[in-house]
Amino acid sequence: MILTVTLNAALDVTYRVPRLEPRASHRVREVAERPGGKGLNVARVLAALGHETLVTGFAGGPTGERVRELLTEVTEPGPVGDALVTTGGTTRRTVSVVEESGGPGAGATLFNEPGPQISPAEWERFLDVYGELLAGADAVALCGSLPPGVPVGAYGTLVRTARTAGVPVVLDTDGEPLRRGLAARPDVVKPNAEELAGITGSTEPLHAARLAQRRGAHAVVASLGADGLLALTPDGAWRVTPPRRMAGNPTGAGDSVVAALLSGLAEGLSWPDRLVRATALAAATVRAETAGEFDRAVYEELLPAVTVTRQRAAAASAVG
Numbered sequence: 001m002i003l004t005v006t007l008n009a010a011l012d013v014t015y016r017v018p019r020l021e022p023r024a025s026h027r028v029r030e031v032a033e034r035p036g037g038k039g040l041n042v043a044r045v046l047a048a049l050g051h052e053t054l055v056t057g058f059a060g061g062p063t064g065e066r067v068r069e070l071l072t073e074v075t076e077p078g079p080v081g082d083a084l085v086t087t088g089g090t091t092r093r094t095v096s097v098v099e100e101s102g103g104p105g106a107g108a109t110l111f112n113e114p115g116p117q118i119s120p121a122e123w124e125r126f127l128d129v130y131g132e133l134l135a136g137a138d139a140v141a142l143c144g145s146l147p148p149g150v151p152v153g154a155y156g157t158l159v160r161t162a163r164t165a166g167v168p169v170v171l172d173t174d175g176e177p178l179r180r181g182l183a184a185r186p187d188v189v190k191p192n193a194e195e196l197a198g199i200t201g202s203t204e205p206l207h208a209a210r211l212a213q214r215r216g217a218h219a220v221v222a223s224l225g226a227d228g229l230l231a232l233t234p235d236g237a238w239r240v241t242p243p244r245r246m247a248g249n250p251t252g253a254g255d256s257v258v259a260a261l262l263s264g265l266a267e268g269l270s271w272p273d274r275l276v277r278a279t280a281l282a283a284a285t286v287r288a289e290t291a292g293e294f295d296r297a298v299y300e301e302l303l304p305a306v307t308v309t310r311q312r313a314a315a316a317s318a319v320g
Contacts (some may be wrong), residue, residue, distance in 0.1 A: 001081075002046055002262050003137040003167075004039035005130070005158065006057035008115040008147040009084065010094045011067050012036030012292075020099040020109060029100070034292055035070045035080075036094055038143035038172055041252050041292035043080045045259035045281070048294070051266060054081035056133055058126065058147065060116050061090025083133055085126045089116020092147075096251055108251050115147030123150055130158065134165040139262050142181070143172045143255070155181035168265060171217075172258050174198065182216040190258050192223040205230045206237065206311065219271075221261060221278070223254050228279050228306075233271045237311035240275045242302060246286040253282040256294055276306045 016030040035044070039055060046053040059067055064084070071080050092113035099109070134140065140162050142155050151157070155177050162169040163185065171178070171186040174195040182189065182199070189212060193205050202208040209220040209232040219233040228241040257278040264274030284299035 001052045001054055001136050001138060002043075002266060003133055003140040004043045004046070004053065004055050005140065005142045006037035006039030006055060006144055007118075007126075007150055007154065008037055008092065008145045009040055009057050009059055009064070009067055010036040010092045010113070010115075011063045011070075012094050012096065014096045014098060016098045016100055018099075019101045020097055026097075033066070033070065035067045036292070038255050038258070039141055040067070040071070040080075041255035042141050042143055042172075042259045042262070044292035045256050045285075045294060046263060047080050048296075049259065049263050051263055052081075054083050054133065054137075056083040056085065056126075056129060058087040058116065058118060058122070059084040059091050060087035063093060064091035067091055083129065085122065085129055087116050087118055087122050089118070089147075091116060110251065112145075115145070118147050118149035120149075123154075127157070127161075131161060131165075134162060134167050137165075137167050139168045139170070139265050141170045141172065141258050141262055142186075143258065145173065146177055152176050153180040156184040159184035159186045170258055170261055170265075172254065179215075182212060185216040185218065188219045188221060188261060189217040190221045190223065190254065190261065192225070192254060196220070196222050206232070209237075221257065221275070223257055223282070225250070229257065229275055229282075230311075231271065231275050235271045238272060238275055239309045239311055240279045241307045241309075242279050242283045243305040243307070246283045246298075250286050252288075252292055253285045255292065256281040256285040272308045276303065276308055279306045 012034045014032045015028045017026045043053045043055045092115040095111040097109045168187045170188040172190040196208040200208040200211040212220045221231045226245045231238045260278035260281045280302035284294040287295040
């Protein structure tokens, strides 16, 4: 079983409009609701890949109940297990407005609510549940932002707990939570280039990845948007590129990278094979309607066409 943690779960609402104009009224062509937050998106992709998946984190209020209802509808090819911890606050919403004009600047505009206030007692309850769930987990993903009330060093605590339990952990967050999580030495961190620069001060991705590895990560997989991935792993440094750029909605592409890394880990794939899967899956997600989904035909078409190049720079070695 693969466990995903979403401390700041959300109800993802996607509006599709012909064209998005500031300070104007819009007629929405289509509305879609999905369980959201990074870890829930990861879990939905994992389930679609055929992996047994369980989600935990916080859910509360009517929005949280709606998230849980939608999770039960994820049934192809298998359901996503629900181990979310109830909170007294109300789960946030994220609103994505997708412009379909195809013109310059077209794409998705996102609005992210902050999330519910988590009490110290709720956080302690979550830690108990998390420790119990790790006993049955083959790997765990720690994903996304922290809701108000959760300690900024929360991911460091969760990484250390997973390491003590002998469970490999992938961390996907940013800012100070990422900085503190690195110090706990996660197996993999998955920032994008901007997030990586934010914690290292370097805008050169390979150098920034080296700095992140020196601070604790065993492997660093950096998303470079439409240009693919850069990975610094115990087996070497790799640059991975899709055969072409994909037009569509990039929301959730990074979450699909995490899902691919987890599935590859669970299946015992080599690092190059994991990275090929991650790049193809991210590109196929851009072509999907909403985050947490991917276009399977595009994914299967891209898999044999992704290019993996070993970097000439010195390969990374495992930390510690």
